[in-house]
Each structure stands twice: as C-alpha cells, then as structure tokens.
Amino acid sequence: MAPRTLFEKIWDDHVVYEEDGKRTLLYIDLHLIHEVTSPQAFEGLRLAGRRVRRPERTFATVDHNVPTTDRSLPILDPIARQQIETLRRNCEEFGIQLFDIHDSRQGIVHVIGPELGLTQPGMTIVCGDSHTSTHGAFGALAFGIGTSEVEHVLATQTLPQFKPRTLEIRVEGQLPEGVSAKDLILYLIGQIGVQGGIGYCIEYTGEAIRQLSMEGRMTVCNMSIEAGARAGLIAPDDKTFDYLRDRPFAPKGEAFERAVAKWQTLSSDPGARYDKSLVFDASRIEPQVTWGTNPAQVVPVSGRVPDPSQFPDPVERAAAEKALAYMGLEPGTPIEEIRIDRVFIGSCTNGRIEDLRAAAAVVRGYKVAPWVQAMVVPGSGTVKRQAEQEGLDRIFLEAGFEWREPGCSMCLAMNPDRLEPGQRCASSTNRNFEGRQGRGGRTHLVSPAMAAAAAIAGHFVDIRKWRFK
Amino acid sequence: MEPFVRHTGIVALLDRANVDTDQIIPKQFLKRIERTGFGKFLFYDWRFLEDGSPNPDFELNRPEFEGATILLTRRNFGCGSSREHAPWALLDYGFRVIIAPSFADIFFNNCFKNGMLPIVLSEEVVEGLFQQARKHLPYRLTVDLERCVIEDEYGLRILFEVDPFRRECLLKGLDDIGLTLLHEDKILAYEKAHGIV
Numbered sequence: 333m334a335p336r337t338l339f340e341k342i343w344d345d346h347v348v349y350e351e352d353g354k355r356t357l358l359y360i361d362l363h364l365i366h367e368v369t370s371p372q373a374f375e376g377l378r379l380a381g382r383r384v385r386r387p388e389r390t391f392a393t394v395d396h397n398v399p400t401t402d403r404s405l406p407i408l409d410p411i412a413r414q415q416i417e418t419l420r421r422n423c424e425e426f427g428i429q430l431f432d433i434h435d436s437r438q439g440i441v442h443v444i445g446p447e448l449g450l451t452q453p454g455m456t457i458v459c460g461d462s463h464t465s466t467h468g469a470f471g472a473l474a475f476g477i478g479t480s481e482v483e484h485v486l487a488t489q490t491l492p493q494f495k496p497r498t499l500e501i502r503v504e505g506q507l508p509e510g511v512s513a514k515d516l517i518l519y520l521i522g523q524i525g526v527q528g529g530i531g532y533c534i535e536y537t538g539e540a541i542r543q544l545s546m547e548g549r550m551t552v553c554n555m556s557i558e559a560g561a562r563a564g565l566i567a568p569d570d571k572t573f574d575y576l577r578d579r580p581f582a583p584k585g586e587a588f589e590r591a592v593a594k595w596q597t598l599s600s601d602p603g604a605r606y607d608k609s610l611v612f613d614a615s616r617i618e619p620q621v622t623w624g625t626n627p628a629q630v631v632p633v634s635g636r637v638p639d640p641s642q643f644p645d646p647v648e649r650a651a652a653e654k655a656l657a658y659m660g661l662e663p664g665t666p667i668e669e670i671r672i673d674r675v676f677i678g679s680c681t682n683g684r685i686e687d688l689r690a691a692a693a694v695v696r697g698y699k700v701a702p703w704v705q706a707m708v709v710p711g712s713g714t715v716k717r718q719a720e721q722e723g724l725d726r727i728f729l730e731a732g733f734e735w736r737e738p739g740c741s742m743c744l745a746m747n748p749d750r751l752e753p754g755q756r757c758a759s760s761t762n763r764n765f766e767g768r769q770g771r772g773g774r775t776h777l778v779s780p781a782m783a784a785a786a787a788i789a790g791h792f793v794d795i796r797k798w799r800f801k
Numbered sequence: 802m803e804p805f806v807r808h809t810g811i812v813a814l815l816d817r818a819n820v821d822t823d824q825i826i827p828k829q830f831l832k833r834i835e836r837t838g839f840g841k842f843l844f845y846d847w848r849f850l851e852d853g854s855p856n857p858d859f860e861l862n863r864p865e866f867e868g869a870t871i872l873l874t875r876r877n878f879g880c881g882s883s884r885e886h887a888p889w890a891l892l893d894y895g896f897r898v899i900i901a902p903s904f905a906d907i908f909f910n911n912c913f914k915n916g917m918l919p920i921v922l923s924e925e926v927v928e929g930l931f932q933q934a935r936k937h938l939p940y941r942l943t944v945d946l947e948r949c950v951i952e953d954e955y956g957l958r959i960l961f962e963v964d965p966f967r968r969e970c971l972l973k974g975l976d977d978i979g980l981t982l983l984h985e986d987k988i989l990a991y992e993k994a995h996g997i998v
Contacts, residue, residue: 348991349984354966357984359991369884371834380978385988386997397832411832418834462883462907476907478885479836480914480977488981490988494964496906526819527877527903560880562906626819626880647818647875647924654817744882746828753851763881765823767846 335601338567339498339533342473342598346456348490355492361455362389362472363485364441365428367419368396368746369460373483374422384426385489391450392423393431395440396746400709400736403433412747426486439712439738442466442680446550447714449579453568453595458485463680463762465556469549470576471568471598473533476557496562497607499532500600503540505615510796512690513548514682514760514779516540517555518620520612522630529561532608535600536566540614546575547686554681555762558627567599619795621667622764622777624655629764631667633782633794639663658766659774660754667792672776674757675706675733675787676769679743682760682780683711685718691760691784692724697801700732701790707734707749709741733787745770758786803916804974808897809943810870812934815860820874821881822908826890839886840893865938871898873930878919879908888915898944900951902927913967916974918946920961933957946972 336344349357363386365373370392377384384390397412399405407413416433423430431437437444442463445451451467457474458464460482467474477491485491501524507516521528534556536549544552549566556564573592576582583591618632629652631638640652640663656663661670677683677691688710700706708728710716716738719725725735742749743761751757751773760783764775778786785793830842847859855862861869872891878901879887888911891899897917902924904912912919922930933953934940943952946968951959963971970977981988992998 349987357981357987359988359995368831372836372885375834375836382978409832415832415834460883460885462881476883478883478888478907478911478914480885480911484978484981487978488985488988489992490981492977492981526880527905530877530903530906560877560905626821650816651818744823744828746831763821763823765821765881767827768823771827771846 335604337498337600337604337606338471338535338565338598339473340604342454342456343495345454355494357490358456358493359490360458360485362450362457364445364457364459364464365390365392365482366396366441366459366461367394367415369479370422370482371415371418372479373486374426376483377486382487384428384486387427389489390428390486391431392419392428393438393441393444394419394433396740396744398433398739399747400739400741400749403737409748436713436717439714440680440683440740442554443683443711443715446470446546447579447712449576449582452576452582452591453572454598458491462557463554465561465564466550466554466680468553468556468564469546469566470572471565471595473563473565475563496533497531499529499534499561500606500609501534501536502538502609502611503536503614504538504611505540505613506543507540507614507617510781511617511619512779512781513544513551515617515620516614517552518622518627518630518777519617521555521559521627522620523612524559524610526558526626526628527560529556529559532561533563533565534561535606536564541566542569545686546571547684550684551681555627558762568595619779619782621782621792623659623661623667624652625658625764625766627762627764627777629655630777633667633792635667637661637663637665637667668794669791670776671756671791672704672758672786673755674751675704675783676709676742676757676759676761677707677780677783678709678711678741679761680711680740681762683709683715685715687760687780688715688719688724689722691780692727693800694781694784694795694798695731695733695788696727698731698788700787704787704790706732706787707736707742709736710738712738731788742769744768758783758792802974802976805897805916805918805946805971807943807945807947808870809941810897811866811868812871812873812940812942813861813866813869814931814934815872815874816931818875819877819880822879822884822887823881825879825887826884831884831886836889837893839890840895843890843894868895870895871900871942871944872896873927873934874899874901875927876902876924878904880905883907885911885914888912888917892917900927900930913971914977916971918944918971920944920951922959922961926959
C-alpha cells in the first residue's frame with residue numbers, strides 16, 4: 333500500500349460508502365452536543381419521526397449559556413433556561429447521556445471530551461461547534477458541523493463529506509522560555525492568515541509540537557479553525573496514551589493495551605505526501621498579542637500596533653483600518669503601553685488545568701491592578717476541583733481575581749459575563765471578533781500567563797521579563 | 802427544502818472581508834429553539850444603533866439595497882462559529898444567493914443545507930461586480946443554477962462552478978438525511994464489520 337498520511341488513515345478507516353465525484357459517507361464514532369446548536373436538530377428528528385441511531389455514541393453537556401455564578405440559584409435569563417431545559421428533555425426522550433449543570437463532570441464540551449476519555453486516537457468526532465478541532469490533539473479527525481448536520485448524525489451516525497486536502501505545518505526547534513502553545517498557534521495564524529487553512533485538514537508535526545503537553549496540543553488544534561482549517565491533527569504518542577490511561581471512558585486493562593497497539597499505527601508513513609507543507613522555526617516565536625478584530629491581526633508583545641497604510645493588499649488594508657477604529661488604537665503604539673480594563677482566563681482554548689497553573693504562577697504574591705476586573709472560569713468541574721486541590725483558587729482570589737463556575741462564559745458572552753462597550757480585555761480565548769465578548773468590547777487574544785501578567789500590571793507586559801514570586 | 806433553480810433579485814454590497822458569523826447573527830440571538838425568525842436580528846450590531854434605531858451608515862440600510870436577495874461581499878465570508886443560525890438569519894432576511902471570493906467551510910456547507918446558494922468567484926471578478934453594481938444602483942442580477950451562469954441587464958455574463966452533487970440537491974431540494982438513509986444497509990454493514998453492533 334502507498335504511504336499514507338495520518339489523515340488518510342483515519343479517513344479510510346471510516347468510509348461507509350463512496351461513489352466517484354460524490355461525497356464520501358463517513359462513519360462518526362463520537363457525537364458531542366450542547367444546548368445552543370442542538371434544539372432544532374431534535375425538532376427535525378421529531379417532525380420526521382426519526383430516532384437517534386446510536387445514542388450510546390452521543391454525549392451532551394451544557395456550556396454556552398450557563399451562568400458561572402452560584403449554581404444553586406435559578407437561571408435568570410428565561411430563554412437560556414428554556415434552551416437548557418430543552419436539551420434535558422431531548423436527552424431524556426432520545427436516551428442520551430447528559431452531563432447536566434449540577435453534574436460534577438459538567439464543563440465546556442471540548443474540555444470534558446478529552447478529560448473523560450471519550451476522545452480517543454483514530455476516532456471521527458463531530459460537534460455543532462467550530463472548536464471541535466480541539467480533539468485533533470489526540471490524533472482524532474474532529475470537526476465542527478452545523479445544526480442540519482447534527483440532525484444528520486443523530487439520525488444516521490454518518491456524515492457525507494468532501495475529502496479535505498492535507499496541509500502539514502512542521503514546527504522545528506524549541507519554543508523559547510515563556511512562549512506557550514497559545515503564542516505558537518497565534519503566530520502560525522498570523523503567518524498563514526485567517527483563510528490560509530480553508531479546505532484543508534492541518535497536521536502539525538515537528539519537534540516543537542512533539543514537546544507540547546496534551547493541553548498545549550489541544551490549544552494548537554483548537555485554533556486551527558481560526559485559520560479556516562476544517563480540522564487540526566497531531567499524531568498520538570506516549571504522552572497521548574499516558575493522558576488517556578485510567579480516564580473514565582477509556583478502555584481498561586488489557587483492552588487499553590490493545591488499543592494502544594492500534595493507536596501506535598496512527599502516524600503519517602515515511603514518504604506520505606501532503607497537498608501542501610509549510611515549515612516554521614519555533615525558536616523565533618515571541619509571546620503574541622492580537623491588535624485587531626481577527627486572530628491573524630497579531631504581533632509579538634515587543635512590537636507595535638501596525639500602520640494599515642503599510643499593508644500592500646487593499647482588502648487587508650481596509651480591514652486593518654476598520655479594526656483599529658473599532659479597537660480604539662493608534663498605529664505605532666507599543667503593545668506594552670496598551671492599558672486594559674478586564675482580564676478573562678478560561679475557554680476551550682485555555683481553560684484547562686495547565687493553563688490555570690501557568691496563570692497562577694504569574695499571579696502568586698501579586699494584586700490585580702486597581703482599575704482591572706479579572707476573572708478565571710475553569711473549563712470544567714473536573715478542572716475546577718483539581719485547581720482547588722492545588723490551591724490555585726486561593727492564589728487567584730487573594731490577588732483579586734474572581735473564581736467562577738465552569739462554562740464558556742465571556743469567551744462568547746452568551747451568559748451574563750460580558751464586556752461593556754469600549755472596555756478592553758486581555759483574554760485567553762480564541763476570537764477577537766467585533767462584539768464577541770460584548771457589544772463594543774475590545775478583545776486582545778493572549779496566552780493565560782500573558783493575561784495574568786496584564787491583570788497585575790494593568791497593561792500588556794512581556795512575560796519573559798516577569799519576576800515570579 | 803425549497804429547490805433553487807433560477808433567481809433574480811437586487812444585489813446588496815457588503816464591502817468587507819472576513820465577515821464572521823458573530824457579526825451575521827450575534828450570540829444574544831442564538832437562544833431561540835426554532836429555525837425561523839432570525840432575519841430581524843441579521844447583522845444586528847452593525848444594522849442597529851445602541852437605541853435600536855437603524856444605523857444609517859450600515860450598507861444594508863441604504864435605500865438602493867432595500868429588498869435585496871443577493872449579497873455580494875469579500876473573501877472568507879462566514880468565518881468563525883459554526884452556528885447555522887447565520888444562514889438561517891440571511892435566508893429569513895430574504896437572501897438566496899451570496900457571492901464572494903471565498904467562504905469559510907462550515908458556513909459554505911450550511912448554506913446548501915438551507916437552499917441558499919453560495920457562489921465562489923475570483924477576487925478580480927468580484928471586484929468587477931462591485932464596480933458594475935456601483936454604476937447601476939439599484940443593481941439586479943439573475944442567477945441560473947441550471948446553466949451555472951450569472952447575468953445582469955447590461956449584457957454582463959459570468960459562468961460559475963458548483964459541485965455537481967450539491968447542485969443537483971439544490972435544484973431538486975433533496976433532503977440529505979433521506980439520501981443517506983438510502984444506504985442504511987451499508988451503514989449497518991459498517992457497524993457489524995467494526996464491532997459497533
């Protein structure tokens with residue numbers, strides 16, 4: 333057999349049916365659902381008198397709408413409450429396991445999938461959420477889908493798909509001290525652009541990727557969609573297997589060893605061809621800060637707000653001008669001089685235990701700047717408990733951070749956590765779109781450590797110069 | 802799904818790149834549990850001022866774009882969130898066709914599921930259309946999916962490409978789930994072969 337890429341191996345293994353010139357019908361191993369993009373799909377099933385084909389391969393949680401304050405109180409927003417109750421009813425009716433708001437395992441769908449061991453190498457995974465690409469960190473083919481497709485997967489456990497092309501992003505060398513997975517992916521998006529990945533499944537390879545922890549790999553794969561890619565993939569290795577061992581839904585004992593033997597075959601063969609390959613040098617990457625309204629509008633923290641008149645492409649120039657007007661920034665301003673009002677640490681990009689550890693290490697022994705409101709929202713109940721066992725909550729609370737209940741929270745501000753018009757936020761999230769964190773709010777994407785340092789200083793600072801206490 | 806064969810309508814110009822689905826339908830309107838009724842919230846934060854009155858500076862509020870059913874815009878339209886509420890809002894507002902140099906994958910796919918036609922044309926051709934439209938406001942186009950051609954009243958004629966399978970589904974208004982279930986025996990065979998059942 334000709335050498336194949338990791339993507340091709342997973343794809344080939346899931347073909348139910350293919351016909352020349354048409355889409356391939358792919359089997360879906362795992363379907364994750366949440367309250368916002370599923371109600372219309374269940375309604376469609378009911379109208380057509382259809383059942384869920386494989387409820388045991390479908391798992392649900394509530395994350396987008398849930399309040400992050402006291403969970404013993406009722407949800408004040410009646411429409412959010414209705415959506416959450418609708419999911420509860422749908423899961424009961426169709427026999428789907430739900431990690432509900434009071435379940436200790438509740439959390440952001442892309443945080444709980446891996447930590448419960450539902451996410452496994454070689455799987456096809458879909459969810460009605462663009463950040464489903466996160467699960468690619470385990471060598472699973474994982475991508476976001478629309479609600480019509482959610483209905484399709486519920487009804488058939490398959491999805492007709494056009495085969496994406498493959499893009500290898502090889503990152504050679506080592507990330508310098510203080511430069512995180514978040515900086516790496518922001519840098520890569522800055523290099524290839526927000527549409528650089530359209531039509532591709534990206535496989536990340538190279539020494540810098542291998543050295544990343546599972547959390548770091550999830551951060552990288554999570555933001556593949558911000559470059560327009562269908563999915564991001566990293567071949568599984570011992571780190572992946574160690575992460576999954578003893579997770580609740582992972583195979584146990586001998587079955588686990590058998591699974592590992594199979595998972596070890598999941599890497600691109602020597603000589604396998606990608607449709608496109610790009611190489612980057614990790615040692616040149618600095619901590620990154622976005623200045624605009626898409627994630628590719630990014631510069632190193634040592635840099636300055638760019639001058640749109642220097643952009644050669646007229647469309648990009650117009651976009652940069654609009655972005656700076658929205659962000660209230662002047663060209664040439666040093667990034668470290670930008671003052672902030674709010675800090676948000678959390679999300680499916682950076683709401684895992686390692687992210688909270690990195691932020692807490694920066695915060696320890698300091699106080700949040702008097703004009704800054706800062707909050708930490710753990711990615712899941714499991715992350716929250718782990719952090720509390722390690723005393724991270726005390727470090728944040730003593731510094732003046734708020735310590736909240738898990739959910740998507742101010743990453744997309746569907747719940748009450750949001751920016752006021754004109755407020756500027758250092759955020760460990762994935763999208764700096766206009767109004768994403770609240771109408772008129774100004775978002776700068778950074779790593780958790782950079783967000784934490786900005787909370788203390790009240791403006792952006794270079795984490796490489798931080799004095800840890 | 803309503804079939805799409807041929808459509809004539811007024812073109813609205815949205816001269817912006819990377820329009821994301823958060824702009825198309827902001828998150829505060831994602832809490833509805835129906836597929837309909839999103840049109841009045843389309844581009845909400847751009848279309849309306851803080852007090853809820855129409856923003857006179859926003860493109861779609863210009864009188865020459867009133868009743869528009871074809872949207873002409875720039876590259877990477879529909880990026881960001883997978884929310885199908887975005888095509889639902891565009892469709893509910895009245896749009897049947899969107900023309901751009903490129904689209905985000907999930908959004909592109911979502912359009913076809915809802916009987917809306919996204920057309921990819923080169924940057925140069927899109928630029929030409931913007932110029933032609935600005936000369937002839939209000940500007941109308943006819944989009945013919947059977948012949949894969951776009952025409953205006955001034956002799957302009959542009960051919961476009963659509964994947965043949967997607968074209969057939971749109972022309973006939975075919976339900977995707979129904980099509981897949983024609984292959985249910987193959988799904989079951991796959992499940993048996995892989996120890997799933």
